[in-house]
Amino acid sequence: MQRSRFGHLVERLQSSWKFLVIFIPYAWLLIFFLAPFFMVLKISLAELRIASPPFTPMIATDPSGATVIRLIFDNFGYLLQDSLYLNTYLSSLKISIGSTLMCLLIGYPIAYAIVRSTPVVRNILLLMIILPFWTSFLLRVYAWMGLLADQGTINDMLIWLGLIDAPIRMLYTEFAVYVGIVYTYLPFMILPLYANMEKLDASLLEAASDLGAKPVTTFLTVVLPLTVPGIAAGSLLVFIPATGEYVIPDLLGGGNVLMIGRVLYNEFNANTDWPVASAVAIVLLLLLVLPMMLYQHIQSKEAK
Amino acid sequence: MSSDSDPILTDRPWLDPGQEPFIRIQAVSKQFGAFVAVDNVDLDIYKGELFALLGGSGCGKTTLLRMIAGFETPSSGRILIDGDDMQDVPPYERPVNMMFQSYALFPHMTVEQNVAYGLKRDGLDRGEIRDRVDAMLEMVELATFRKRKPHQLSGGQKQRVALARSLVKNPKVLLLDEPLGALDKRLREQTQYELMNIQDRLGITFIVVTHDQEEAMTLSTRIAVMDQGAFQQIGTPTEIYEYPESRFVADFIGSANMFEGRVTGHSGNIATIAVDSLPEPVRVEYSALLHDGMKAWIAVRPEKIRLSKTPFDDDSLNVVQGIVEEIGYYGESSTYRIRVNPGLRLEITHPNLRRPRDGRHVADWDETVYVGWEPEAGVVLTH
Numbered sequence: 213m214q215r216s217r218f219g220h221l222v223e224r225l226q227s228s229w230k231f232l233v234i235f236i237p238y239a240w241l242l243i244f245f246l247a248p249f250f251m252v253l254k255i256s257l258a259e260l261r262i263a264s265p266p267f268t269p270m271i272a273t274d275p276s277g278a279t280v281i282r283l284i285f286d287n288f289g290y291l292l293q294d295s296l297y298l299n300t301y302l303s304s305l306k307i308s309i310g311s312t313l314m315c316l317l318i319g320y321p322i323a324y325a326i327v328r329s330t331p332v333v334r335n336i337l338l339l340m341i342i343l344p345f346w347t348s349f350l351l352r353v354y355a356w357m358g359l360l361a362d363q364g365t366i367n368d369m370l371i372w373l374g375l376i377d378a379p380i381r382m383l384y385t386e387f388a389v390y391v392g393i394v395y396t397y398l399p400f401m402i403l404p405l406y407a408n409m410e411k412l413d414a415s416l417l418e419a420a421s422d423l424g425a426k427p428v429t430t431f432l433t434v435v436l437p438l439t440v441p442g443i444a445a446g447s448l449l450v451f452i453p454a455t456g457e458y459v460i461p462d463l464l465g466g467g468n469v470l471m472i473g474r475v476l477y478n479e480f481n482a483n484t485d486w487p488v489a490s491a492v493a494i495v496l497l498l499l500l501v502l503p504m505m506l507y508q509h510i511q512s513k514e515a516k
Numbered sequence: 517m518s519s520d521s522d523p524i525l526t527d528r529p530w531l532d533p534g535q536e537p538f539i540r541i542q543a544v545s546k547q548f549g550a551f552v553a554v555d556n557v558d559l560d561i562y563k564g565e566l567f568a569l570l571g572g573s574g575c576g577k578t579t580l581l582r583m584i585a586g587f588e589t590p591s592s593g594r595i596l597i598d599g600d601d602m603q604d605v606p607p608y609e610r611p612v613n614m615m616f617q618s619y620a621l622f623p624h625m626t627v628e629q630n631v632a633y634g635l636k637r638d639g640l641d642r643g644e645i646r647d648r649v650d651a652m653l654e655m656v657e658l659a660t661f662r663k664r665k666p667h668q669l670s671g672g673q674k675q676r677v678a679l680a681r682s683l684v685k686n687p688k689v690l691l692l693d694e695p696l697g698a699l700d701k702r703l704r705e706q707t708q709y710e711l712m713n714i715q716d717r718l719g720i721t722f723i724v725v726t727h728d729q730e731e732a733m734t735l736s737t738r739i740a741v742m743d744q745g746a747f748q749q750i751g752t753p754t755e756i757y758e759y760p761e762s763r764f765v766a767d768f769i770g771s772a773n774m775f776e777g778r779v780t781g782h783s784g785n786i787a788t789i790a791v792d793s794l795p796e797p798v799r800v801e802y803s804a805l806l807h808d809g810m811k812a813w814i815a816v817r818p819e820k821i822r823l824s825k826t827p828f829d830d831d832s833l834n835v836v837q838g839i840v841e842e843i844g845y846y847g848e849s850s851t852y853r854i855r856v857n858p859g860l861r862l863e864i865t866h867p868n869l870r871r872p873r874d875g876r877h878v879a880d881w882d883e884t885v886y887v888g889w890e891p892e893a894g895v896v897l898t899h
Contacts, residue, residue, distance in 0.1 A: 416622060418620065419614075419616060419620035421606070421607040421608045422587075422608070422612075422613055423613065423634035423637060423681070424638060433633075434622060437624045
């Protein structure tokens with residue numbers, strides 16, 4: 213009798229423990245992700261006013277004394293009217309898609325080479341991929357400014373070698389932004405690809421070769437289809453932060469490169485137009501979430 | 517030529533000097549760093565053979581198979597298939613196909629697509645690919661599973677898909693790496709006979725790598741027993757079992773009672789050997805080159821030793837007395853472990869010709885019994 217009571221107690225503790233383990237991360241997401249999201253959504257549906265906070269409340273009392281909920285969609289309409297926003301979104305997408313593709317083209321062969329190397333070499337190579345994270349991100353971007361500037365290391369070197377007479381303009385161009393984003397986010401492409409490729413059974417490649425597939429065919433028919441999950445994961449990890457990137461276009465692109473992160477920053481700080489800034493953020497979120505949901509949908513369909 | 521009509525030679529092409537070997541392995545070695553995986557081996561395999569490479573793990577059998585497939589390059593020596601040197605031929609151009617131990621089915625393709633993969637690489641037209649895939653799936657009885665993915669199949673079904681995929685290209689040689697290793701016992705036996713059937717029907721040369729001596733014995737025309745990268749013996753299952761050439765082979769294939777001693781005399785085809793652990797010398801038939809005083813071992817298979825509670829009346833037998841220490845009952849036969857003296861125990865397999873009376877076997881625990889074997893039952897080994 214006593215033992216079964218004790219057993220019950222253990223069981224109850226275990227189930228509450230299980231609940232706790234699941235609850236903590238959800239609570240974290242709820243408090244620090246979902247709540248701020250709804251706050252931003254709320255602000256995006258308000259109107260600008262010169263006060264603190266600089267937007268109208270959602271729930272107010274009208275002169276007759278009744279409580280009204282005011283949802284104003286003007287901010288979203290405004291985003292459509294001014295072509296600056298549309299152009300900035302498109303430019304952001306172009307740069308983030310372009311740099312995602314470049315990361316993929318550079319990262320895929322690197323990940324493949326790491327997987328194929330001997331265990332000792334593999335660990336050294338992986339360490340070298342992770343090593344840049346030990347230096348501050350901002351410091352690394354500043355280093356690129358030093359490299360790409362008109363009087364920077366690269367131009368000086370080329371002039372010293374006699375390959376060019378006048379410096380090539382690289383800093384404050386779209387090129388510099390691409391370099392910065394690809395450089396910064398490359399590890400986020402390589403690591404998921406590596407994790408995916410590591411699981412690829414080497415005997416599958418041998419089987420393909422044995423059945424008459426040349427190396428290129430083996431790659432296209434076996435390796436590539438089986439690494440799609442890695443490609444998707446890596447691409448999302450690069451694409452999503454790259455789209456909203458603020459520091460890199462600001463420091464390396466100057467005023468010449470339009471990216472949504474900069475516009476957001478300006479609306480919040482220079483214009484203190486919180487409602488429009490929030491609307492910009494909400495639209496950005498939709499732009500990023502929709503393709504992800506589509507991908508999830510396709511994947512779950514395929515799994516069936 | 518006479519071999520065309522001689523049924524003995526068509527079944528045993530290796531005995532026919534007029535036959536050209538189909539696969540020739542000449543002085544092939546393979547080193548991985550300082551480790552010698554395959555050590556200077558020579559081997560001829562003939563068309564239509566079902567040849568087994570048998571050995572423990574790390575003996576070099578898989579490395580040899582992978583060199584034939586082209587996944588490893590020999591460090592020295594050469595491999596010829598149907599007269600062509602395979603030195604610079606990549607795996608995808610060799611006339612061989614392999615069935616992998618892990619089956620290596622493409623997980624993102626259906627059964628049908630897996631089987632069609634090799635044919636597509638040959639650029640055959642759709643109709644022919646479909647016909648050949650259909651025929652192959654029919655043969656391995658998987659026609660109804662054609663749209664399934666590998667993860668939806670059982671182990672035995674995967675094994676058959678792998679077989680179909682490697683056979684559909686009609687290779688000159690099929691390489692099988694532990695083909696039955698992952699199957700349970702019942703399925704193994706069934707698949708064994710299916711493999712033999714298919715091999716017989718298609719006439720493709722099979723080379724099977726296995727660590728399972730029973731599998732090698734039942735499947736193959738000839739067996740090469742491998743150890744430490746070299747062949748210990750090459751022969752038919754009967755030759756390997758009945759006439760092992762070394763202590764390693766006698767011990768590796770089946771079980772054997774081994775007596776160590778010295779040759780004290782030989783006349784005709786019977787040698788007399790003074791066995792260290794027995795008072796009386798043992799007489800045994802021999803074919804190896806012997807001289808008096810040399811060290812030798814006698815190997816006697818457990819089923820070739822007779823067991824009796826009364827003395828034998830045949831005085832040509834080698835007879836010793838012992839006490840029954842253990843009995844293992846297997847149904848069709850029983851294995852008796854007899855202690856002859858503290859340093860010598862013998863294993864004897866006795867068929868259970870009659871039902872045990874009152875639960876009593878031919879001999880019972882702790883009973884003193886006579887144990888005897890003919891001179892022809894043993895084999896003399898010199899190394």
